[in-house]
Amino acid sequence: MNQPRAVLFDAYGTLFDVYSVGLLAEQCFPGQGQALAVLWRDKQIEYTRLVTTSDDGAHYQPFWDLTRAGLRYACKRLALALTPEREDQLMNQYRHLSAFPENREVLQALKERGIATGILSNGDPGMLGVAVRSAGLAGLLDHVLSVDAIRKYKTHPEAYRLGTQATGLAAQHILFVSCNGWDALAATWFGYRTLWVNRYQLPFEELDTQPTRIGRDLRDVLTFFE
Amino acid sequence: MNQPRAVLFDAYGTLFDVYSVGLLAEQCFPGQGQALAVLWRDKQIEYTRLVTTSDDGAHYQPFWDLTRAGLRYACKRLALALTPEREDQLMNQYRHLSAFPENREVLQALKERGIATGILSNGDPGMLGVAVRSAGLAGLLDHVLSVDAIRKYKTHPEAYRLGTQATGLAAQHILFVSCNGWDALAATWFGYRTLWVNRYQLPFEELDTQPTRIGRDLRDVLTFFE
Numbered sequence: 007m008n009q010p011r012a013v014l015f016d017a018y019g020t021l022f023d024v025y026s027v028g029l030l031a032e033q034c035f036p037g038q039g040q041a042l043a044v045l046w047r048d049k050q051i052e053y054t055r056l057v058t059t060s061d062d063g064a065h066y067q068p069f070w071d072l073t074r075a076g077l078r079y080a081c082k083r084l085a086l087a088l089t090p091e092r093e094d095q096l097m098n099q100y101r102h103l104s105a106f107p108e109n110r111e112v113l114q115a116l117k118e119r120g121i122a123t124g125i126l127s128n129g130d131p132g133m134l135g136v137a138v139r140s141a142g143l144a145g146l147l148d149h150v151l152s153v154d155a156i157r158k159y160k161t162h163p164e165a166y167r168l169g170t171q172a173t174g175l176a177a178q179h180i181l182f183v184s185c186n187g188w189d190a191l192a193a194t195w196f197g198y199r200t201l202w203v204n205r206y207q208l209p210f211e212e213l214d215t216q217p218t219r220i221g222r223d224l225r226d227v228l229t230f231f232e
Numbered sequence: 233m234n235q236p237r238a239v240l241f242d243a244y245g246t247l248f249d250v251y252s253v254g255l256l257a258e259q260c261f262p263g264q265g266q267a268l269a270v271l272w273r274d275k276q277i278e279y280t281r282l283v284t285t286s287d288d289g290a291h292y293q294p295f296w297d298l299t300r301a302g303l304r305y306a307c308k309r310l311a312l313a314l315t316p317e318r319e320d321q322l323m324n325q326y327r328h329l330s331a332f333p334e335n336r337e338v339l340q341a342l343k344e345r346g347i348a349t350g351i352l353s354n355g356d357p358g359m360l361g362v363a364v365r366s367a368g369l370a371g372l373l374d375h376v377l378s379v380d381a382i383r384k385y386k387t388h389p390e391a392y393r394l395g396t397q398a399t400g401l402a403a404q405h406i407l408f409v410s411c412n413g414w415d416a417l418a419a420t421w422f423g424y425r426t427l428w429v430n431r432y433q434l435p436f437e438e439l440d441t442q443p444t445r446i447g448r449d450l451r452d453v454l455t456f457f458e
Contacts, residue, residue: 056439059281059387060389060422061389061422065441067439078438079435079437082438161285163287188278191282192286208309209308211279212301212308213282
């Protein structure tokens with residue numbers, strides 16, 4: 007099969023480390039930082055699904071708002087006292103998540119090969135703009151696509167369709183890269199070639215579909231161009 | 233407001249105790265039974281959402297199959313050796329979940345008042361049939377509604393619509409009862425009057441919507457008829 011002509015990356019969990027808030031969470035709530043980071047992330051994702059499935063976007067809220075809602079739920083669930091100051095601190099940290107260190111070299115290698123690059127993310131444009139600038143990735147991305155344009159989150163097919171629309175390419179000519187198993191799964195269903203970057207040595211989803219390839223970090227993107 | 237004319241119950245987690253598999257799970261995998269029961273349930277629900285959101289039912293699998301997929305994932309994730317025998321044992325246990333003890337008296341009280349009763353469940357018809365018979369609830373339910381008819385799981389609005397269609401009543405004349413916060417939330421979005429039975433003292437979802445009432449067990453259904 008020909009090499010992909012474009013590579014689209016998931017952002018949260020893939021380019022940016024959603025668990026890097028754990029350190030601040032641990033400072034705020036000693037002994038509970040890891041539990042809070044995990045539950046916060048799980049709830050944030052759950053909320054994207056609830057608002058997407060229910061009533062075709064009528065209950066849509068931007069990712070930033072769902073992230074805040076997830077934080078509030080997680081703190082209540084873990085019986086942690088989330089003062090307004092701590093909430094602001096943690097949300098501000100979420101705006102400035104650590105980028106995984108190999109991001110830049112992989113994006114640079116793709117640009118050198120003339121491959122179109124982009125982000126296709128649940129994040130709203132404001133969040134993505136800050137994250138991309140903070141990580142110094144702005145010049146290395148041809149597309150920064152947010153599902154906010156259609157008010158439906160991944161894994162809705164319309165969300166994945168933003169990538170084919172923006173690049174003008176058919177799905178099979180695009181490589182979609184995600185560290186989130188569910189994202190790699192649904193992108194495969196959509197028709198993309200997919201790389202699941204299995205950073206945490208997890209099993210893949212048991213839904214009778216496999217990603218095109220499985221890798222260990224973002225450098226494995228480059229195996230599609232050898 | 234007038235009293236509801238019908239009461240529809242969620243099945244799994246509401247009438248039937250999904251965590252009652254924990255005991256057998258603990259026998260199979262000492263020290264891991266609780267963790268397995270929780271992750272199995274979470275994954276089962278996650279899979280209903282993934283297949284519903286992605287491509288309008290093209291990836292639908294019946295609840296039984298998704299339940300098995302969730303079990304397989306959970307065992308891999310927890311590094312538990314799921315032999316075919318253990319898988320059969322655990323799946324068979326899922327077919328015969330314990331019913332919460334107050335079910336019968338509540339359904340009987342509703343029947344005595346002439347209120348229509350039913351189940352509106354993600355479970356497929358085979359699973360629901362066995363569960364209803366095992367719990368001795370068959371004569372107390374006017375409707376046993378499975379989303380399998382439309383190949384979309386709750387929280388899709390079409391799933392909730394099965395209840396208005398079957399009863400011939402508008403949503404505001406129907407009380408929908410669930411122990412699952414997300415289910416009570418989305419049923420409220422759909423237009424039902426709702427009772428969230430908060431068995432496990434959890435916070436409600438942080439999505440700007442509250443159920444009509446919150447209760448502690450199924451007997452609180454009867455507060456709508458006082």
